Amino acid sequence: MPRRTKQEALATRHRLxxxxxxxxxxxxxxKTTLQQIAEHAGTTRGAIYWHFKDKADxxxxxxxxxxxxxxxxxxxxxxxxxxxxxxxxxxxEALRLVTEDPQVSRVFEIASHKVEYTEELRAVRDRHLTAxxxxxxEFEQALxxxxxxxxxxxxxxPETAALVLHALVAGxxxxxxxxNRKFNLVKVGLQGFRTFLRGLR
Amino acid sequence: MPRRTKQEALATRHRLxxxxxxxxxxxxxxKTTLQQIAEHAGTTRGAIYWHFKDKADxxxxxxxxxxxxxxxxxxxxxxxxxxxxxxxxxxxEALRLVTEDPQVSRVFEIASHKVEYTEELRAVRDRHLTAxxxxxxEFEQALxxxxxxxxxxxxxxPETAALVLHALVAGxxxxxxxxNRKFNLVKVGLQGFRTFLRGLR
DNA sequence: GCTTATACATACATAACTGAATGTATATTT
DNA sequence: AAATATACATTCAGTTATGTATGTATAAGC
Numbered sequence: 001m002p003r004r005t006k007q008e009a010l011a012t013r014h015r016l017x018x019x020x021x022x023x024x025x026x027x028x029x030x031k032t033t034l035q036q037i038a039e040h041a042g043t044t045r046g047a048i049y050w051h052f053k054d055k056a057d058x059x060x061x062x063x064x065x066x067x068x069x070x071x072x073x074x075x076x077x078x079x080x081x082x083x084x085x086x087x088x089x090x091x092x093e094a095l096r097l098v099t100e101d102p103q104v105s106r107v108f109e110i111a112s113h114k115v116e117y118t119e120e121l122r123a124v125r126d127r128h129l130t131a132x133x134x135x136x137x138e139f140e141q142a143l144x145x146x147x148x149x150x151x152x153x154x155x156x157x158p159e160t161a162a163l164v165l166h167a168l169v170a171g172x173x174x175x176x177x178x179x180n181r182k183f184n185l186v187k188v189g190l191q192g193f194r195t196f197l198r199g200l201r
Numbered sequence: 202m203p204r205r206t207k208q209e210a211l212a213t214r215h216r217l218x219x220x221x222x223x224x225x226x227x228x229x230x231x232k233t234t235l236q237q238i239a240e241h242a243g244t245t246r247g248a249i250y251w252h253f254k255d256k257a258d259x260x261x262x263x264x265x266x267x268x269x270x271x272x273x274x275x276x277x278x279x280x281x282x283x284x285x286x287x288x289x290x291x292x293x294e295a296l297r298l299v300t301e302d303p304q305v306s307r308v309f310e311i312a313s314h315k316v317e318y319t320e321e322l323r324a325v326r327d328r329h330l331t332a333x334x335x336x337x338x339e340f341e342q343a344l345x346x347x348x349x350x351x352x353x354x355x356x357x358x359p360e361t362a363a364l365v366l367h368a369l370v371a372g373x374x375x376x377x378x379x380x381n382r383k384f385n386l387v388k389v390g391l392q393g394f395r396t397f398l399r400g401l402r
Numbered sequence: 403g404c405t406t407a408t409a410c411a412t413a414c415a416t417a418a419c420t421g422a423a424t425g426t427a428t429a430t431t432t
Numbered sequence: 433a434a435a436t437a438t439a440c441a442t443t444c445a446g447t448t449a450t451g452t453a454t455g456t457a458t459a460a461g462c
Contacts, residue, residue: 003437004438005429006429006430028318033418034420035418044440045420118228129380161396163373164392166376171372172364195365198400204456204458207408210410235450245412
């Protein structure tokens with residue numbers, strides 16, 4: 001078989017990632033073999049080993065295809081809202097993505113129920129952890145700024161409140177993934193968020 | 202090698218479950234082989250296949266050893282508290298167990314980060330789901346009862362509030378498992394719980 | 403005290419996944 | 433237009449997990 005053009009090669013790479021995503025979602029990561037992925041993408045294992053170092057590398061690439069855009073998204077410096085409203089907007093956008101973008105929801109479900117975090121995937125877990133810390137710090141900043149601006153004192157230290165807020169959202173996403181017919185994630189998420197904020201004052 | 206007495210057989214079974222628990226926790230479920238478990242327990246795979254049907258069966262037994270006692274625990278009809286205080290007590294007790302009982306924390310971490318929920322483990326996922334639904338219903342009942350007794354109306358429908366409460370707790374546990382040095386689970390859990398309740402009034 | 407089921411240990415057959423090595427036709431480069 | 437690197441396909445060697453079948457010494461049952 002011939003050498004492919006650069007475009008074709010990139011297309012192959014995408015097909016491989018798509019196939020991995022589907023099969024990981026259906027069967028779990030560890031029960032999915034590189035051969036299955038290759039076949040589903042219409043190639044052979046040779047193609048996988050050309051584009052990726054091994055299964056863990058392929059998994060990482062699949063994750064980053066979704067998480068990198070999500071992390072850089074959400075910021076909109078044009079509309080200068082109050083800090084908490086900005087946070088709320090980002091939150092709503094994220095929740096909407098989880099429920100409406102099938103790729104996002106699939107990858108989230110893979111990350112939370114279809115993979116085992118062992119040594120060779122430590123990188124993913126570390127990224128998850130720093131992402132959480134960033135989210136918490138952002139919450140915390142917004143809470144501090146709002147409290148100062150409005151001259152009120154919160155019933156919890158901002159750090160703790162930020163932690164709980166993150167847990168609330170993360171827990172809702174997890175629950176929604178477990179049974180996505182049960183409730184409307186965006187609506188309940190925003191209601192929960194606002195109710196907790198009311199309790200803080 | 203001889204046949205063992207019933208006591209010895211039961212001890213073997215426990216050692217197998219202990220070994221599985223440790224190895225699952227260290228390496229993840231799918232990368233842990235039955236041979237490793239048997240060796241760590243000082244026996245052979247024959248013993249595993251005698252006591253359990255296969256790896257999934259062993260995993261289920263390992264889970265139930267911790268989850269069954271937890272589900273039946275917590276109830277204390279002697280002290281008749283207000284419904285919400287009863288809920289709070291159960292919550293504190295559960296969080297305390299997660300942080301202080303190493304077996305509970307290990308099994309929780311296995312269940313949330315070290316196993317892939319595919320078809321053959323559907324039973325575990327289903328149990329998880331019904332456990333969640335039970336917890337939500339309990340929250341909901343308590344909220345309704347309290348609202349009626351005190352004649353106040355909540356800012357969210359009880360069903361939604363219960364969902365959010367559960368997500369808050371589940372999210373906190375998940376966050377704590379991810380990095381258990383970061384915060385005091387029992388303390389933050391109770392603070393978050395109470396703050397959200399304040400927001401509901 | 404004899405029988406039998408028990409609680410494993412051992413051995414085997416099979417299937418399968420991985421990583422690396424090698425082959426190759428053709429885009430690309432110069 | 434020749435040389436080279438690319439984008440895979442193919443093959444192979446090696447390892448290893450699983451399920452099952454079978455062996456066996458003894459605790460239990462009668």
